[in-house]
Amino acid sequence: MKRKFEFAKGLIREAGAFIINKMMDKMQIQMKERFDDLVTNIDKEVQDLIISRIKDLYPKDNILAEENNVRHEWNKGNVWVIDPIDGTVNFIAQKSDFVVMVAYFEEGVGRFGLIYDVMNDVLYSGGGDFLVYRNQEKLSPYKKKELHQMLVISNAKMFAENDHGIADLVSHSLGCRNYGSAGFSMGRVLNGQAWAYFSYVYPWDYAAASIMGETLGYQLLTLSGEKPDFKTRQKIMFFPTIDEEVIHQFIQENKK
Known part of the structure; x- marks a missing residue:
């Protein structure tokens, strides 16, 4: 290997x-x-x-x-x-x-x-x-930080529409960024420059980061909380596994 x-x-x-x-x-x-x-x-x-x-x-x-x-x-x-x-x-x-x-x-x-x-x-x-x-x-595995100390990266449309409560979550952080590239964005999460990433992407957009992220303590799920299907374009979130409770607090199916 x-x-x-x-x-x-x-x-x-x-x-x-x-x-x-x-x-x-x-x-x-x-x-x-x-x-x-x-x-x-x-x-x-x-x-x-x-x-x-x-x-x-x-x-x-x-x-x-x-x-x-x-x-x-x-x-x-x-x-x-x-x-x-x-x-x-x-x-x-x-x-x-x-x-x-x-x-x-x-x-x-x-x-x-x-x-x-x-x-x-x-x-x-x-x-x-x-x-x-x-x-x-x-790179070191993720160490827990408070949400108000971190930036969040999000697809602009999803943030503007408060899709699943993304804007609600961002309001408790240092703010939102949008870079126009999934890999560019998730690299910043892996590097500790951002807390999480939310977007609407295809398998080739998230495959590499999902593998590296697992090693560093991150997970990649759909906004509904399921594993992505690696077939279609889906709304996903890439975030620290130990902060799953924070995700559940804000990211909910019926929020819009």
């Missing part, structure tokens, strides 16, 4: 270098389901690069990825979950605050995850049998 983990760390940095080299080229931008749901040729090319490298070395492994309808069930066999550019709108509009994410599962058991903040050259990696690092810094 260590060999596969080291391969993944090299691969995600290679993907980041590929993105940087392509950034000055003219991008081809397409709309998916709505005007702010975008994909570029670089998203697709990065995904192709990652899949090609994996298949060259591990031809029997399977892929679940964001682009081009690459869909293998996450809990059947050896499965790599890939988000080639998470925060594509940020990538297009700002050239920053986007990440590449890779997660690896065996029969539904998370072995490791990686989140690479390309422009800041920050790699979160580990989980499963591995300690979690932010570059060379070992």
